[in-house]
Amino acid sequence: MTSQPSLAKADSNPSSPGEPQSGGTGDTGDGLKAGLKNRHLSMIAIGGVIGAGLFVGSSSGIAAAGPAILISYALVGTMVVLVMRMLGEMAAARPTSGSFSTYADQALGRWAGFSIGWLYWFFWVVVLAVEATAGAVILNGWIPAVPQWGWALIVMVVLTATNLVSVGSYGEFEFWFAGIKVVAIGGFVVIGLLAVFGLLPGSDNPGAGFAHLTDAGGFMPKGAGAILTGVLMVVFSFMGSEIVTLAAGESEDPQRAVTKATNSVIWRIGVFYLGSILVVITLLPWNDKSITEHGSYVAALNSIGIPHAGQVMNVIVLTAVLSCLNSGLYTASRMAFSLGQRGDAPKAFARTNERGVPRAAILGSVVFGFVAVWFNYQWKDTVFDFLLNSSGAVALFVWLMICFTQLRMRGIILREEPEKLVVKMWLFPYLTWVTIAMISFVLVYMLTDETGRKQVLLSLLAAAFVVVFSVVREKVRPRVDA
Template sequence: MTSQTTPTRPDRRSGEPERSDGPAPANSSGGLQAGLKNRHLSMIAIGGVIGAGLFVGSGTGIAAAGPAILISYTLVGLMVVFVMRMLGEMAAARPSSGSFSAYADQALGRWAGFSIGWLYWFFWVVVLAVEATAGAKILEGWVPAVPQWGWALIVMLVLTATNLVSVGSYGEFEFWFAGIKVVAIAAFVVVGLLAVFGVLPGSDHAATGFAHLTDSGGFLPVGAGAILTGVLMVVFSFMGSEIVTLAAGESEDPQRAVRQATNSVIWRIAVFYLGSILVVLSLVPWNDPSLVKEGSYVAALNAIGIPHAGQVMNVIVLTAVLSCLNSGLYTASRMAFSLGGRGDAPKAFARVNKRGVPRTAILSSVVFGFVAVFFNYQWPDTVFQFLLNSSGAVALFVWLVICFTQLRMRGMILRESPEKLVVRMWFFPYLTWATIAMISFVLVYMLTDADGREQVLLSLLVAALVVTIALLRDVRQRKAAVAAVGADATQAAAGSAVTAGAVAGGAAREARI
């Protein structure tokens, strides 16, 4: 039987379970092993901002906003840089596998940590189904003998096994998955720029410089309002940048990992998002139908004359899908682990085996992932669409909570351990409030968009349900605490009365003698 380490009572200060005696060497994350190496964390940080949505969905954004989509990516990129800076400040000072959920618990109250933790877990469980289906479609195209549902099952089982072996195996898989994405985009940017300037042999037909940015109706061909439309279409492709702060809790040097990831987020977004989209727009006119039909990167590679561009991109997209699945399962399980350690989920979620792996949290997360995959195949336009839309705005809710948490957490860190404030949010608190205003504006603007409105309203409905459960739990726990205090007081009073009676009886006996 696998040896397990069971947490005792939650440590409200750290937001993680206290360690108990057991064979699993633990770090500050309460039983989880420090199995991630610096190279793992570095690649997780770099690859975390590169999702399959960048490769697949960017063409739709370009078609909707034209070259102005670059401004959309810049605005959302700035928002993510600010949020990551705030999160990095807290994670460097207090590394935790629960990350922003644990910090919200400490700074805003248990209801906040409970709510945002479960919403984030729900988001990634739904993502598992989306990515498993996307990967299965690609694999079925290569090997049609295996049905799509069979490929989805295989992919989920393989990555579940990877996560169950050890955190190091997750890190190793993610290192190579993310490495392929990073190399692919870097190569795309370099080759694309060479083609844009006619340096690449045989690319004379693509050597237009940056003329395509303005030669088809100008830089704002469909008006300035399209910038905001573009923001709505690209904002969710940035989700995942925060994963490194969860993974840092299982690294050898969490503070160093978080500091590096936070400092490098600017160039990562600039190169991988802005750089690659700029290359696409320079090689292909924004209104070219192939951007949506074939995908923006495939269209750009075809413009350069790269043979078999579609298959090359399918390999890269599959890698991005597997990376997202791998990280999604890891992230959901670590959030479940943290919730279990704080008493906000079943205690079994916070148990780890002798390899420091939260097996129950992983299996519970993947079970719901399998259920979501089933819904995707059985009721794609009803049940699964509801799940998809009801988790759609969770990313923005998470970023808002991070902002409000950091406003409170800064003071707590300064009072308790100011030497740990090695990463600081710029121009605090003004830039924090400005970021809150930006995120709030995006949420409000989503209400003016048909698809966005449904996502916001359904996400708000689910969030309201979770917050209500959290508040009711708080009330019940407070009543239980008050009752316990009252019982202790009654017991103490009874004990005092018995003691007094005994003293009086002794005095009476002495008097008779």
């Protein structure tokens, strides 16, 4: 393991070796611009925990665990809250576009920052292909004259263009995308609860209260073990919570933004995840066929009597897809930018233009995204399936790395900049170790599931390749800031 560098030195790399950094008001000090307003960061933080997976994947979780899926969501939500608390502690003290990758570099060694940075980048560029295809399916259903691949190309080009303009344009698009998701789910929860208790005028729902939680085989109709199965199904719908810590580095007041996002993650998960799923399984019995046939949210809206529920949900899902695409491209490019700064990616990735945009990092990320989209259409069951599965468990690897990093980073911050420790992990280090145990348990339990086993093993293969490459590379090349 490499010696522990000081925080000041670890963050002193210029945007591009030998080139001057951007100056002037609004610069972040590394070539990026502080173009994200507080309202942008607030909405990114709120919308970051609402992925398209919540809308389209919850029905399978309900079918697998029944009403006990609430416990599955609560367990994963608790895990995410603890991970975000750890990440918030580090990000509030040291906001940077590389976030946990930079912290892993500083606390655990260069191999850690390099490995988790590239794995995270790989995860998001594969997500670009998944979300572009999902959006293309919806758009093709509305306007079939344009083929699916054409729609996938259009949405990728449009969102790439917005990211290339400025970080402010990304923030503005995400503000409205996330805003639509937040309003939609908030309205769904309020209207749904009124219908649950028979207080919604004109509702078609009988208003059974909480009876549906136990009237179809009990609260755990498929046994306690189904809760863990549900955990595997819902865990990946939470990925994206950490995006706000990357974006904070380009905000007007990074420390305030990170602190606010970290402190609010509990109610965000409680309302948007647990609240909306509670509404679904109290409006309908968990084994109602419409939940799997039409999707959980569409089935719930239909039970209330909302007209054209399917199309309403398609609009919301498309918004979630575009939001995920927008944030995915931003996140991948900023991680590539940070890796370039540290000499772990091509130097061009660390250069910014006059608007503070890392153009090469954005284009490099989107090119791989385009290639992945092409693989999805050409070799969906072979090449793309391999990409999908080999990035499937990366989210858990990232959370695990955040935990181990925070164990070391707390001491570094206390030693060098104790005044910046404004967000603290609860019951340190005990809850950190509990979180490590929880994540490790999920990874091990995935090995008992056929789909999960494939994801874990292929993701481990990808991680091993990156780690070995990093170690070998470090031995044969001197560090750029040595």
